[in-house]
Amino acid sequence: MEMMATLCSPWMNKRWQVNCRFPINHLLTRSRRGGLTCPRPLEGVSLLVDLDELKIVEYYDRARVPVPKAEGTEYRRSKQKPPFGPRLNRFAIEQPDGPGFKINGHKISWANWEFHVGFDVRAGPIISLASIYDLEKGTYRQVLYRGFVSELFVPYMDPTEEWYYKTFFDAGEFGFSQSAVPLEPLADCPANAAFIDSYYAREDGTPVKISNAICIFEQHSGSVLWRHTEIAISREVARGELDSEDGHNHWNYDYILDWEFKPSGSIKIGVGLTGILEVKAADYTHTSQIKEEAYGTLLAENTIGVVTDKSSLRKSYWTVESETAKMNQTPKFRSISNPLLSSDDFPQIRSAFTNYNVWVTPYNKSEKWAGGQYIDRSHGDDTLATWSLRNRGIENKDIVLWYTMGFHHVPCQEDFPIMPTLSGGFELRPTNFFESNPVLKTKPPNHVNCTTKP
Structure with a gap:
């Protein structure tokens, strides 16, 4: 591995925010030709960096996992090779009287x-x-x-x-x-x-x-x-x-x-x-090799697209099966329902504003951010859900309508690259x-x- 072709990405975690310590456990590789970094993670390696002392204080090398290949990750139009899809016909928007x-x-x-x-x-x-x-x-x-x-x-x-x-x-x-x-x-x-x-x-x-x-x-x-x-x-x-x-x-x-x-x-x-997509490296090259929960979808060889909620653990969509796709996934069209995180899950406590689709509160100029004023330090004690527990009246008051819109994204091969x-x-x-x-x-x-x- 060439160190010049490696990118370190720090990810925030509350338990490391004391003494300015942050984890770096998202190492990404870039191909010799420039290429992309996100689809090629180095899995199993993590660091803990002290930002005050500017040094690595902990290092973990938990596992050796193959790095996903760079082939098939290019999305830039100028880099695409034949065959191409059909060209769309031109059309024009005319406003002779101006906008x-x-x-x-x-x-x-x-x-x-x-x-x-x-x-x-x-x-x-x-x-x-x-x-x-x-x-x-x-x-x-x-x-x-x-x-x-x-x-x-x-x-x-x-x-x-x-x-x-x-x-x-x-x-x-x-x-x-x-x-x-x-x-x-x-x-x-x-x-x-x-x-x-x-x-x-x-x-x-x-x-x-x-x-x-x-x-x-x-x-x-x-x-x-x-x-x-x-x-x-x-x-x-x-x-x-x-x-x-x-x-x-x-x-x-x-x-x-x-x-x-x-x-x-x-x-x-x-x-x-x-x-x-946010992906992680894995040992799998075919779905038949997956014997345990992968917490995502095999998108390409050694590449898992990680789900962004727990819908993969529940029956949240109906499927209509057809022919076999490239990675031997089951092709499907999905009608998605609304599963939620567990109420005692710490991230869900911090994001309790997602508990309901609609909230109505009386206007208070200090209640502007649904996750709290200082979300990076939040324990869930200053959220929209907390304000609503005050049981304030809304009749004949200026009100705030909070609408929660959610996407339950289970990655599929059509999402790659x-x-x-x-x-x-x-x-x-x-x-x-x-x-x-x-x-x-x-x-x-x-x-x-x-x-x-x-």
């Missing part, structure tokens, strides 16, 4: 909506003062005072020595804004998108600029606002929506956040997960908020006739 939205600083106005877009070092993008124009009342009515990602909890459910404590709070421990990456025009966002730069302060107060951190665009996704057909009456159809999007990279994982505003008063919040985007989300939909259908009198846009030149 339908206006950006004034960080204030966005579009159709019957107006809202403010901000940025926070811990939460990342923040949507605030979202208001919709009520045609009947002749005024804007506030729908959302402030909306943002309070926390992201990522537990890896492998109890072996180098993995048992690998649970992450990506917002509270790392800062969601510090992982934000510039969005690529025509790749992350369509041609009609406008971009907003964002800023945050480093630990020493130095400002950091993230170019193209957020994009705003209109899209025609095929969603119908309303339609109806009757005999002797021509069909009526209405469409339209506005999107705000940003992207974040957390080491191996990428997150995509999408806020979608509809003229009907709905706000859809979407989350996309993609990137490179890079994971297709897995999407989820929820919708805030007005109910008895308006006197009648708020888009009944929405004027449809004039049609654009596009001609393609050879």
